[in-house]
Amino acid sequence: MIDTLRLTAEDAIGLLERKEVSSAELHRAYLDAVAERDGELHCYLRTVEEAEGDGVPIALKDVISTKGVETTAGSKILAGYVPVFDATVAARCREAGLPVLGKTNTDEFAMGSSTENSAYGPTHNPWDPARVPGGSGGGTAAAVSAGLAPWGLGSDTGGSIKQPSALCGNVGLRPTYGTVSRFGVVAFASSLDQIGPVAKNVRDCARLYSIVSGKDPADSTTVEVPPVELPEGESLEGLRIGVPREMNEAEGIQPGVTAAVQKAIELARELGAEVGECELPRSVEYGLACYYLIAPAEASSNLARYDGVRYGLRVDADTYYEMVERTRDAGFGDEPKRRIMLGTYALSAGYYDAYYGQAQKVRTLIAREHAAAFERFDLIVSPTSPTVAFELGEKAADPLAMYLSDLLTIPSCMAGLPGLNIPCGLSDGLPVGLQLIGPQLSENTIFRAGHALEGALGFDPVPERLR
């Protein structure tokens, strides 16, 4: 009997190597768990019954194109769309022999922080099904925590990997922009979108990152990636950790979150890290506002292709323009429509300089501010999310409150920097996430620190109610 709730990918690799279990048996065990628990959680939009490959099965967020498997990005406008090609990350998983378990739920076009914006219904948090799993990658994060996948891939534009991992109590990496190919991943905001791994622990996360990362000729924005080192060791000797005041004292951070994060920082000091204060004033003050100009602007353009002409939904009409209008009206939910409008406005003649152009300038400032911090520190830390998982419906009617969920993840995304979430404790029985941010291409340092802290924290990633 395979205990999918506890099994890590590394454990699974051991079982496979010792031939104690086959890849197909693993795949079946997870699908059995899905059959048992996903009715309540709704992590998967669809499962793949045939196991292909000889490795550890994987869950893929539904923004990742999978050849022959419907890919909807959580939107009605892509209902029935079956890609004829694999995203590069899907192809790399296939080449590595990882059978796909299924496609996981996401806010529509990855726009959201709770997975409530999925056109196919929300995902529920395995720690408390009355609460959200975070978003947009709530499906993958909840699946990993609920033992419905040993690991999975998400996509992160402003926090869609890190924030759900924080709310579900697992490990999620948003890698350095350009280290993982975006080819075949349904685009939200191209200059911000990054694909990354979600797993039960840091070593699994690093292992999956090593499989999917690397330069891709099909994505011009990718770069050469240094070899990934699986983290070992328990010491943080020699590591300089910065604690940006604004990101740790921001309004709206719950006391329970602050307490757990402070404890983790104290632990880092005990492990030998040199901890000091730093400042990122403009990043925190302007990050969110700039993000909500740049991301919707790019989204308004990226979503223009859904016109009903070639694939996905089409609502017929007498003329071409009417057909496009009706298709988009029927196919897009409220959040994509809201962002298309925001973005269209931000790019309009006469407003471009004041909005999109200005936001790009501030983005450069944010990158510089981070670079300055990294002259003194190897990593900076903060809570990943200001709050623990909130209740379904709690923020659904208030977009601004929802947007604030990403206040602390957004600045480093704007700067293209890597960030890792590790669980660092519980508040009111719900996981609290610690965010570790490093300079570009510092994933190995982040993994090393995350691994050492994870060992010292001893967090049990299995939701209490499922133990």
Next chain:
Amino acid sequence: MSTHAWEPVVGLEIHVQLKTKTKMFCRCANGFGGGENTQTCPVCLGFPGALPVVNRVAIEWTIKLGLALDCEIASHAVFARKNYFYPDLPKGYQISQYDLPSCINGKVLVPTAGGDHEIGIVRAHLEEDAAKTTHVGGRTGRIGGADYSLVDFNRGGTPLVEIVTGPDVHSSEDARRFLQLLRQTIVELGISDAEMEKGTLRVDANVSVRPVGSPELRTRCELKNMNSFRFVAQGIDAEVARQIAVYEAGGDVVQETYDFDAATGTLTPRRSKEEADDYRYFPEPDLVPVEPPSDLVERLRAEVPESPARRIRRIEAGLDLDRAVVLVTGGLDRLWEATVTAGAERVAAANVIANRLAGVDGDSVDAAELARLVEARDRIPRSTLDEALAKVGEPGFSAEPYLAQEAVSDTAELGPIVARILEANPGQVAAYKGGKEGLLGFFVGQVMKETGGKANARAVSELVREKLQ
């Protein structure tokens, strides 16, 4: 009513499809061939998640063209997205260089009898072509009112260079001469067939008029849909006339885009609803800036051949401007030079090449053999010369067998034929004697016809002139 003279002010926008092996942003085959929608892939069909990757050759060719047009080559060029909805645009945006194009501030010197006429090149930028739409049904042939529209995405994503001139063109004749030179430049670079009939070269004209001597730039109208140099010239003339009439009637020209119908000579305004006002340009985040290293630019500069304009100036010295223009814009000046070097007389060689070898690939002709034909042109029968010139481009052509035939120049043989022709055409004879000396050619032609092309044209011509004195 105003009585002053008007000067046309015209700027041209030229689109050139590059004949790269593959498309601009994907590796689909580029060019004609294959059934509809067979040269397509997720990238050029705009499937979710598909990303563009620039075609390096297209970048190099654009730089090369820029160098040929005397442009500055940007060390940092950026692709942008031009956003609008149309079924020929699968992504909902066109990827195009915008505020930071690859080539800026160039010029073309058009040789004229009055000196070089400089046409400024504001910019030359790279973009992707749209797909081809066919609107079926309805009266307009456009999307509004069509019963349905067909889209062929084979053309979508073809590399397209847009060249924008300054408002330096002041007549339809200026436009024609400039376009001929530009086309020849493009063809010689080997980057495009640049054929208007096939749409691989497309020209739009921005036309305004102003009182002669005024420096002002008045409201301009854009002309589209002109698929030959001749139609461009006719379109400009028609629009200039229309605008002058508007001003002279006390009206004002309203900015508008017109389709020029060459068959009727009419200008039809496009429905403004189909023209998007705001393209919401922003830098294409899926691509990185184009930053060509200077050694690449220098290598490309070294590959640019001597410009057609310079060659016109060079060869006109020993010839004349008109013949030089015809030879160069026909791509035949190098053959002419080689033929002259091989011993042919300059003007005779120019006449034979320009009049008889238009459309022939100059490189396929053995200049030494052609020189022998030019030299013997009056001595051998016309029919023999025709036959020889028709074959002069074939591999291994030798003039030898044709040179053996002598044209009939014996007066005793030709005399009676000339007399017969003059007798049969009394009206023309009278007209000639009345001063219409141009009729000489008519009589010579009749004699040539009578002799089956075997007569020596010069001998016939002398004989006719003698008899008519």
